[in-house]
Structures are given as structure tokens and as C-alpha cells.
Amino acid sequence: MLKDLSWLEQKDEWEGLNGLGFAKSTITENGEIHKFTRYFITSLTNPDEFADSVRKHRSIENQIHWCLAVIFREDASRARKDNSSFNLNIIRKCALKLVLQAQYK
Numbered sequence: 407m408l409k410d411l412s413w414l415e416q417k418d419e420w421e422g423l424n425g426l427g428f429a430k431s432t433i434t435e436n437g438e439i440h441k442f443t444r445y446f447i448t449s450l451t452n453p454d455e456f457a458d459s460v461r462k463h464r465s466i467e468n469q470i471h472w473c474l475a476v477i478f479r480e481d482a483s484r485a486r487k488d489n490s491s492f493n494l495n496i497i498r499k500c501a502l503k504l505v506l507q508a509q510y511k
Contacts, residue, residue, distance in 0.1 A: 407456055423448075
């Protein structure tokens with residue numbers, strides 16, 4: 407995590423910017439290894455808090471993807487024309503949000 411941003415000319419344009427960080431991930435899928443590096447701008451200054459935030463963010467992404475793929479069968483969607491797949495993705499996410507907010511007895 408990089409906290410000394412005195413070299414960054416645009417620092418003042420990012421309100422609350424206190425650091426830059428990155429996270430490296432390795433994923434094995436179907437016997438293939440994929441490596442990713444993600445870069446972040448952050449208001450956090452503690453490296454442990456930053457790492458925890460990155461892990462939590464990834465966990466939320468995985469949960470949403472699972473719901474969209476399994477419950478809404480998004481991966482099986484045949485929508486291909488124009489923006490239809492993007493529009494349906496937005497509708498599915500709105501529906502997911504509504505379902506999660508509903509309180510059933």
C-alpha cells in the first residue's frame with residue numbers, strides 16, 4: 407500500500423484520497439491458472455483494513471454473481487441483440503435487491 411502521494415499531481419482532485427493499493431489474485435479454473443492484479447484508490451491508511459476491504463468486496467461480488475447465475479440463470483440467457491443483455495442484467499439486479507429487502511414471515 408502506497409501512502410506517500412506527494413508525487414501525484416491530481417491528488418487534490420480526489421477528496422479523501424489517502425493511498426493507492428493493489429491486490430493480486432490467483433484463480434484455478436478447469437486446470438488453468440489465471441492471475442489478476444487489481445488496483446485501488448482508497449481513503450484507508452491501514453494495510454490490514456485495506457486488505458480486509460478488498461476481501462469483503464470480492465465476497466460480495468461472488469455472492470451477487472452466484473445469485474444471478476443460479477437463481478436467475480443469467481449464464482444461460484440467450485439475449486444478444488443490442489443492449490438487451492445489459493438491460494436484463496440491470497433488471498435482474500433490481501429484482502435481486504427487492505427480493506433481499508422483502509421480509510417474509
